[in-house]
Amino acid sequence: MRSMPSLTIEAAAHDRFGALRSALAAVRLGAEGAMAGWPVLLGRSAFYVLLMIVLTALWNKVIAERLPGTLVAALPAGGLALYIGVTEWIGLSVPAIHLRLEDDIRSGAVETHLLRPKAYLVQRFSESLGAMLVRMTVMGMAALVLLAACGRTWPPLPALAALVVLGPLGATIGLLLFTIAGLSAFWVRRTVPAFLILQKMLFLLGGLFAPVTLYPAWLTRIALATPFAAHMYWPASLTITPSAAEMAKALAAQLIWIGLLAGVAALIWRTGLKKVLRGDL
Amino acid sequence: MARTSLIENYAHGAAAAVRAAFADRTNFILQSLSMVVNNGFMLVLWFMFFAGFRSVGGWKLSDMALLIGLIMSIVGVAGIAFGGYRDMAATILSGEIDALLTQPRSVLARLLSRDSSPSGWGDFATAVAILVAFAGLSWRDLPLFAMGWLSGLIIYIAAATTFASLAFWISGARSLARDMTEFVILVSTYPGSIYSGASKLIAYTLLPAGFIVLTPVRLLRHPSLATLATVIGAAAVYAAIAIGVFHIGLRRYRRGATPTMGA
Numbered sequence: 001m002r003s004m005p006s007l008t009i010e011a012a013a014h015d016r017f018g019a020l021r022s023a024l025a026a027v028r029l030g031a032e033g034a035m036a037g038w039p040v041l042l043g044r045s046a047f048y049v050l051l052m053i054v055l056t057a058l059w060n061k062v063i064a065e066r067l068p069g070t071l072v073a074a075l076p077a078g079g080l081a082l083y084i085g086v087t088e089w090i091g092l093s094v095p096a097i098h099l100r101l102e103d104d105i106r107s108g109a110v111e112t113h114l115l116r117p118k119a120y121l122v123q124r125f126s127e128s129l130g131a132m133l134v135r136m137t138v139m140g141m142a143a144l145v146l147l148a149a150c151g152r153t154w155p156p157l158p159a160l161a162a163l164v165v166l167g168p169l170g171a172t173i174g175l176l177l178f179t180i181a182g183l184s185a186f187w188v189r190r191t192v193p194a195f196l197i198l199q200k201m202l203f204l205l206g207g208l209f210a211p212v213t214l215y216p217a218w219l220t221r222i223a224l225a226t227p228f229a230a231h232m233y234w235p236a237s238l239t240i241t242p243s244a245a246e247m248a249k250a251l252a253a254q255l256i257w258i259g260l261l262a263g264v265a266a267l268i269w270r271t272g273l274k275k276v277l278r279g280d281l
Numbered sequence: 282m283a284r285t286s287l288i289e290n291y292a293h294g295a296a297a298a299v300r301a302a303f304a305d306r307t308n309f310i311l312q313s314l315s316m317v318v319n320n321g322f323m324l325v326l327w328f329m330f331f332a333g334f335r336s337v338g339g340w341k342l343s344d345m346a347l348l349i350g351l352i353m354s355i356v357g358v359a360g361i362a363f364g365g366y367r368d369m370a371a372t373i374l375s376g377e378i379d380a381l382l383t384q385p386r387s388v389l390a391r392l393l394s395r396d397s398s399p400s401g402w403g404d405f406a407t408a409v410a411i412l413v414a415f416a417g418l419s420w421r422d423l424p425l426f427a428m429g430w431l432s433g434l435i436i437y438i439a440a441a442t443t444f445a446s447l448a449f450w451i452s453g454a455r456s457l458a459r460d461m462t463e464f465v466i467l468v469s470t471y472p473g474s475i476y477s478g479a480s481k482l483i484a485y486t487l488l489p490a491g492f493i494v495l496t497p498v499r500l501l502r503h504p505s506l507a508t509l510a511t512v513i514g515a516a517a518v519y520a521a522i523a524i525g526v527f528h529i530g531l532r533r534y535r536r537g538a539t540p541t542m543g544a
Contacts, residue, residue: 040453047464050483054468057475061338071333096456189308193315193400200322209326214333 030130101182159242186272294394316403338474346415354408360401369445429497439523449530452540
């Protein structure tokens with residue numbers, strides 16, 4: 001009888017490790033899937049390069065005009081190419097998990113997954129995480145090649161090192177946001193509208209095209225308090241103000257938002273699941 | 282036996298898809314409104330941008346409003362009346378076109394008319410509001426606007442169809458086609474003055490934003506016969522490329538050489 005609690009604890013620990021092992025296996029599966037689709041990876045890297053060309057051209061044009069009485073004076077001396085390089089690197093690395101969730105939920109395939117002993121949402125998220133990490137690696141290399149080719153000044157080494165951590169954490173926040181958009185499929189037929197709104201909020205409040213500090217003070221405050229800034233602005237801001245305090249602030253904001261968004265996603269998933277089990281989809 | 286023309290056939294298919302989109306009233310309202318909100322964010326971004334920087338290579342806020350109004354209305358109408366283009370690559374990869382091959386009418390027309398996007402109505406409504414309120418157009422511009430808009434619509438659908446047709450050759454084409462179509466929209470939402478050299482070449486070839494919106498904007502701001510001819514010619518060329526690539530791919534599909542979704 002005395003061994004029972006110990007057995008229960010061992011079984012629970014085994015379950016936890018088992019869940020972690022299957023999540024890691026799903027990460028590996030997602031990574032291998034992304035690598036197998038190398039033409040898509042190459043295409044995405046090409047998009048990244050094209051985006052950088054377009055956005056750098058936009059800001060270069062603005063800076064070249066130097067219109068008096070405008071915000072040109074507030075732009076960093078080296079322009080915004082490095083900042084945008086980081087925001088786009090993070091943004092383009094996030095897989096379209098919302099479409100995968102939409103497909104599974106709307107087609108009823110999610111019900112088949114529920115019979116399996118693995119947590120569906122964790123498996124899907126982990127797979128996308130694996131794909132995301134591969135995308136980040138490939139596009140990160142494309143970014144470095146582009147940076148070397150265009151002859152711009154490199155960001156300081158500590159900032160580059162910090163980006164190796166803050167970049168993937170920022171992309172994880174994006175993945176969680178898109179997961180939440182995908183889970184809206186329990187209630188709406190297409191998740192694209194939710195995704196588009198999220199995407200535009202990322203543009204605006206995440207500082208995709210310009211640091212949120214260029215906005216009016218009230219909007220800057222709002223943007224900094226959202227997960228969108230933790231997704232893109234905080235990591236990218238290291239290219240403008242590469243200080244230890246900025247890095248610590250970015251890391252703290254990202255960890256808090258990852259915890260909160262994971263909780264929200266789990267909550268929505270459970271509510272949606274109840275709808276499925278009631279046969280109300 | 283009564284025969285229907287291809288256009289009639291297409292119109293029936295598209296009308297059925299629009300009715301199906303309307304049928305789920307809540308979903309329809311939700312999607313349309315969310316698109317209005319989405320577009321509102323975009324507009325706010327550009328308003329803020331021009332409030333801060335005033336001009337980009339001679340492009341002012343009214344020029345941007347015209348550009349955004351054009352691309353939003355094109356994407357909106359494409360989603361409403363040709364909504365099948367959006368997931369055409371997935372349809373090809375999943376083998377769903379098998380059922381269409383046994384039917385007498387054009388497979389491409391049926392693919393394009395099989396779906397209608399409720400969010401397209403949101404795009405269209407926002408576009409009309411932007412064009413009327415901010416683009417600085419007058420009634421005299423209407424004929425040229427109609428020409429430029431129609432050509433832009435044809436080129437946009439043609440480009441999306443060409444990208445989707447890559448699914449006849451590439452298993453990962455669903456994501457690739459979606460990304461390329463989104464990129465066309467993205468390039469179409471920046472002032473024409475920023476493109477030069479390689480980026481201009483890309484905007485007027487692979488990602489034809491140059492012909493979808495930039496040339497129509499030039500046609501409206503600086504009308505000329507040469508620009509009008511360019512707009513119409515580009516529509517004809519891109520439509521021919523799309524139809525050609527799709528049918529070459531379809532022949533491959535009939536031979537069973539097309540990859541599948543899981544491949």
